[in-house]
Every structure is written in C-alpha cells, then in structure tokens.
Amino acid sequence: MATINENYLKLPGSYLFAEIARRVAKFKEENPSANVIRLGIGDVTRPLPQSVITGLHAAVDEMANENTFRGYGPEQGYQFLIEKIIQTDYNPRGIQLDVDEVFVSDGSKSDVGNIQEIFGLENRVAITDPVYPVYLDTNVMAGRTGALGQDGRFGNVVYLTCNAENKFVPQLPSEKVDLIYICMPNNPTGTTLTKDELKVWVDYAKKHNSIILYDAAYEAYIQEEGIPHSIYEIEGAKDVAIEFRSFSKNAGFTGTRCAFTVVPKTVKALTAAGELYPLNKLWNRRQTTKFNGTPYIIQKGAEAVYSPQGQQEIKALISYYMANAKVIREGLASIGLEVYGGVNAPYIWLKAPNGMDSWAFFDKLLTEAHLVGTPGSGFGPAGQGYFRLTAFGNQENTLEAVERIKTRLRV
Ligand code: PLP
Known part of the structure; x- marks a missing residue:
C-alpha cells in the first residue's frame, strides 16, 4: 500500500481566503444592494504595458515560422533576458553578476517554495511573523518542522516577531538558525529595512554560516533613498544570500x-563531509532536472520590460499603485488609525482600533463601509490585531473606499 507524505497533514486547511469568501458571500446575501469593494487582493489589476504586449506578439509570430520557431530553451533562461536583468537591475547598483548566477523561472512562488529542497532537513529555519505563507508551508511539507502548536506556531521553527513595538524590524534570534527568510519590502506589513538593518542579518549569516533567502518581489515599489533594492548592496551578501525577484508586481x-x-557562485553550505559546496551548482542541478524553462514567448515579453519604453511604462504602473497606497494610508491616518507600510510597498498594514482582533475588524469594515481587506492573523500569530489593505485596486474604487472609511467607519 502506498503511503502519503505525512508532513502535508501538519498543515491547516487554507482557511484565510475561504473564510473571507464565506463572510463576504453571507454579507452580500443579507445586503443584496451593497456595493462591496475589495481592498484585500494581492493581485494586480492594470493590464500589461504596451511594450510587453508588442514583445509577446513578435515572439508569437516567430513561433509561427520554421526558421525562427523555438522548442526547448535553456532551463536557466535565455541569455538575452539574463543579460538585460544584470545590466539594468544590478550593474547600476554596483553589483556584478555572471550570467550563470541568474536563473529565470515561471514565478517567485515556485522559486521560494522549491529552494528549500537543496538544503538538508536538519537545518533550522527562521521566518518573520507575520509572513508570506509559502516559506513556512514548504518547509512543513518537506518535514523540516514539528507539528502546529496551540499558539499557532510550528515546532522547530524560529519565529521572528515583527510588530509596531520593534518597528517591524526582525531581531536576531537567541538560538542559532541556518536558513533565514527575509522579504523586503514586506508582504504583508509593507515595511522595509534600511541598509544598516539588513547588514545586521548579513553579518549574522556570515558569522554563523547561515543562508539568507531574500525575497525582493516588491523591490520596484521602493520610493525612498537608503532602502536597499537588492541584498547584494550589502557588503558580504554575495557569500550568504540568494535573492528572488519577480515580474509579477512591477x-x-x-x-x-x-x-x-x-x-x-560564492554562496556555499556544508556537505556531510564538512566541505563547503556551492549552492549555485545544486540549484542548477535542481532546475535542469525538474524544470524545462520559462516559455520563449514569455521571456521575450519580460525582455521588453527593459526597453526604454518598458522602463517608462513600469514606472507609470508603479506610480499608479503607489498613488492608491498614499490615498489609503492618509485616509486611514486621518481618522486616527495607526498605519504602517504603503510608502515603499503596495501594502498598508493597520492596527485594528480599540484592541479589536483582526477578524472583528474585518466584520466592522465589511458591515460599516462595505469594504473587504485581509485579517493580519492570517499571516501568522503576530499578525493578530492587524489588518492588510492593498493598493492594487483601480483608482476609482480606491478613492471611493477611502471616502467610505472616512465617513462611515466608527472608530
Ligand atoms: N513573494 C512574495 C512576498 C509575494 O507576495 C508573492 C506574490 O504575492 C510572490 C513571492 C509570488 O510571486 P510570483 O507571482 O512571481 O510567483
């Protein structure tokens, strides 16, 4: 009889979005005329930039011609895209990378989820709390954690609490950790670290031979000076960090x-024999074995992001969402709510008023203002009492939503 991977049973059901849907459906049933606006979505709403559309169309046409048709491409990605990435995203920040240090993929979710495969099960994992759930759940599935406790935390995982008291800056753990997941700008809190704050972690990783898994999916949203766009802006990070970037949100x-x-190629971890082994080689092995490359058409679309027109268009896209973020942030603050994030990230993280828990505030926002957001407790125990709104809606809905917050919400 075949048996299952029991680790999967340690995971609770994906309760958060199902519960949101259930409560919204019930509210709509009871209030059929209510115009409910969603400020909870983590998905973008603006269409692809024109330069990308043009790049995609041209690539589709190439596939129709025997002389330009492409079959399997390099598993690591086409050189034309990797070179643009290095020249545009890294070299201007003083970061040099070789072409074989960048691996193109079909999304950061796959990469941040799969990366843990190249590490031993005995590694001790640290995650921030609250957190983008993929880091934790994939380590649970792999068997690197204990069971889920009454306190909402898995055994054998080090949780780095990020809250208003520590200004959402994860503090070094008292016990040694091997794999450290850091996401900046952060989902869900919308907060960032300065170079000095990030350097603390790079120095820790160097001292303890730990590896930092740095998720920079929201890098393009950084508006302020002094916030690192890449972890490799920190001295020594090329010895200890893997960085994830995505075209999803920019x-x-x-x-x-x-x-x-x-x-x-300088990032290394120990073999059982006590030798240092380059993780680049392992990730290359993993990708060439399990992944057959991102479609040529899609990589041509991504390449167009780096054209002068593409760069202008994505700037405009980000400005659009960040204007929403400003409206939300200022609207919430104007009625006296404690608000975080939304300055260098498309996420606004607010403290529910009067000590309310996250779900109580969800119900309040829905019933009084007909707005939907995401309860902070869904991102980890330290998210309890907080709430996430996103700037990814369209401008009209966002303005209407903030007007309702100002005029209808009783705080
Ligand atoms: N990392 C973070 C922090 C995210 O919030 C998301 C998506 O919401 C992802 C990664 C996934 O990105 P992708 O669309 O590239 O899979």
Missing part, C-alpha cells in the same frame, strides 16, 4: 508568469 506578470533567482 510589470503586471501575475498571470503571465516570469521571475528570476540569483544564486551567486
């Missing part, structure tokens, strides 16, 4: 699917 590729992961 260029609207959530449904088109393209991302990349940087694994410098």
